[in-house]
Amino acid sequence: MNRRQFIRNSSFAAAGITILNFPVFGKNAPSNKVVVAVMGVNSRGAYLARCFSELENVEVAYICDVEDGAIKNGLNELRNAKRQPTIIKDIRELVKKTDFDALVIAAPDHWHAPAALLGVSHGKHVYVEKPCGHNPHEGELLVQAMNKYGKLIQMGNQRRSMPQIIGAVKEVRDGIIGNPYYAKAWYNNNRKSIGYGKKIPVPATLDFELWQGPAIRKDYQDNLVHYNWHWFWNWGTGEACNNGTHEIDTCRWFLGVDFPNKVVSGGGRYAYKDDWQTPDTQTATFEFSENKAITWEGKSCNNYPGDGGAGRGFIIYGDKGTLVNHGNDDYAIYDYDNKLVKKMDTGSQNAANNTVSANGNLDFFHFINFVDSVRDNAKLTSPVTEGHKSVLLCHLANISQRTGRALHCNPLNGHILNDKEAAALWKREYAKGWEMKL
Numbered sequence: 001m002n003r004r005q006f007i008r009n010s011s012f013a014a015a016g017i018t019i020l021n022f023p024v025f026g027k028n029a030p031s032n033k034v035v036v037a038v039m040g041v042n043s044r045g046a047y048l049a050r051c052f053s054e055l056e057n058v059e060v061a062y063i064c065d066v067e068d069g070a071i072k073n074g075l076n077e078l079r080n081a082k083r084q085p086t087i088i089k090d091i092r093e094l095v096k097k098t099d100f101d102a103l104v105i106a107a108p109d110h111w112h113a114p115a116a117l118l119g120v121s122h123g124k125h126v127y128v129e130k131p132c133g134h135n136p137h138e139g140e141l142l143v144q145a146m147n148k149y150g151k152l153i154q155m156g157n158q159r160r161s162m163p164q165i166i167g168a169v170k171e172v173r174d175g176i177i178g179n180p181y182y183a184k185a186w187y188n189n190n191r192k193s194i195g196y197g198k199k200i201p202v203p204a205t206l207d208f209e210l211w212q213g214p215a216i217r218k219d220y221q222d223n224l225v226h227y228n229w230h231w232f233w234n235w236g237t238g239e240a241c242n243n244g245t246h247e248i249d250t251c252r253w254f255l256g257v258d259f260p261n262k263v264v265s266g267g268g269r270y271a272y273k274d275d276w277q278t279p280d281t282q283t284a285t286f287e288f289s290e291n292k293a294i295t296w297e298g299k300s301c302n303n304y305p306g307d308g309g310a311g312r313g314f315i316i317y318g319d320k321g322t323l324v325n326h327g328n329d330d331y332a333i334y335d336y337d338n339k340l341v342k343k344m345d346t347g348s349q350n351a352a353n354n355t356v357s358a359n360g361n362l363d364f365f366h367f368i369n370f371v372d373s374v375r376d377n378a379k380l381t382s383p384v385t386e387g388h389k390s391v392l393l394c395h396l397a398n399i400s401q402r403t404g405r406a407l408h409c410n411p412l413n414g415h416i417l418n419d420k421e422a423a424a425l426w427k428r429e430y431a432k433g434w435e436m437k438l
Contacts, residue, residue, distance in 0.1 A: 035102075
């Protein structure tokens with residue numbers, strides 16, 4: 001279903017919710033056109049390219065990737081677009097082009113912040129998929145970069161733009177469940193073993209040097225590209241940042257908290273013995289000085305449903321009631337005696353384990369918010385100033401798990417206190433010549 005069908009069929013449209021904030025007669029005016037380039041088009045990025053191309057008065061002028069098969073995927077998704085994109089493999093060359101407005105980033109995690117910084121420093125607005133950084137320091141740099149260069153940076157935590165979730169947050173803030181003091185989130189999947197990779201020559205279809213980019217150089221192996229890099233610390237950030245970001249972010253939003261004062265996380269690679277380095281099973285608890293807390297449980301290799309029979313979701317506990325979400329824009333509110341007060345079903349099909357789009361057409365609300373903000377007709381629902389705070393929780397969970405210790409943090413900025421080993425993981429080492437600089 002394309003964007004026009006989505007809006008026509010959506011329960012939100014039937015309810016009269018407006019998602020386009022610029023005048024109807026002026027929406028196709030040249031001054032309203034937004035031209036984008038998309039970096040990383042193997043899977044999620046190819047989907048993003050097609051979605052942006054379907055938005056009113058938006059064109060995809062360029063796609064950027066370092067692997068021939070991915071480029072083919074991106075071109076295929078844009079085969080029916082009015083404008084056929086130009087291919088540029090090197091992001092450093094792409095950002096020098098002056099004929100596009102915004103850079104959309106769906107490359108591997110180690111590229112998210114470096115590419116975003118290249119974009120804004122060359123005058124582009126940026127839409128970057130979660131996480132907004134490979135480590136906490138990179139998130140901080142992007143917050144500084146957005147302020148320094150005066151360009152927008154939106155993170156791809158799409159629930160921030162879903163009207164029903166926005167409405168639910170307002171209801172909680174208005175006191176429907178009393179004081180929200182605790183949130184629980186979960187994510188389950190049935191990922192298989194990635195085995196032990198063999199070191200083989202780099203395929204002729206892949207520029208592995210440019211694929212690694214800012215990361216410390218490692219040998220190529222046959223179980224890394226395209227998806228399994230998620231589970232290697234040199235390039236990925238594990239399930240906590242991969243999928244945990246969404247529910248952890250939503251929990252933080254509902255509770256109205258920012259930085260934690262304590263983080264405890266445990267887990268490991270339990271399901272299989274292979275090259276996978278990050279946890280496949282992980283629990284994390286985040287405590288805040290406002291006497292509130294969040295817990296997250298990730299099970300990458302066992303998809304037995306969590307609370308309420310859902311593969312992912314969250315629960316917000318208040319002193320007068322409870323709000324339950326099952327992974328999309330749905331929610332149910334119960335009073336203190338567990339009597340159902342209100343229920344809102346999802347406006348789109350939920351596919352929790354879909355690596356391209358778990359939320360289906362609901363993603364469009366986030367894309368529209370971004371391009372409308374570029375037009376200066378709206379405000380970002382998830383600027384990197386907010387996205388960084390949520391991704392930081394995920395990074396802190398990983399740091400706690402890796403060090404095997406509870407982290408005590410500065411509640412003003414989340415920085416780790418009195419633990420040099422853990423604090424050393426706040427940043428990363430970069431390949432020579434690829435260091436991030438404002």
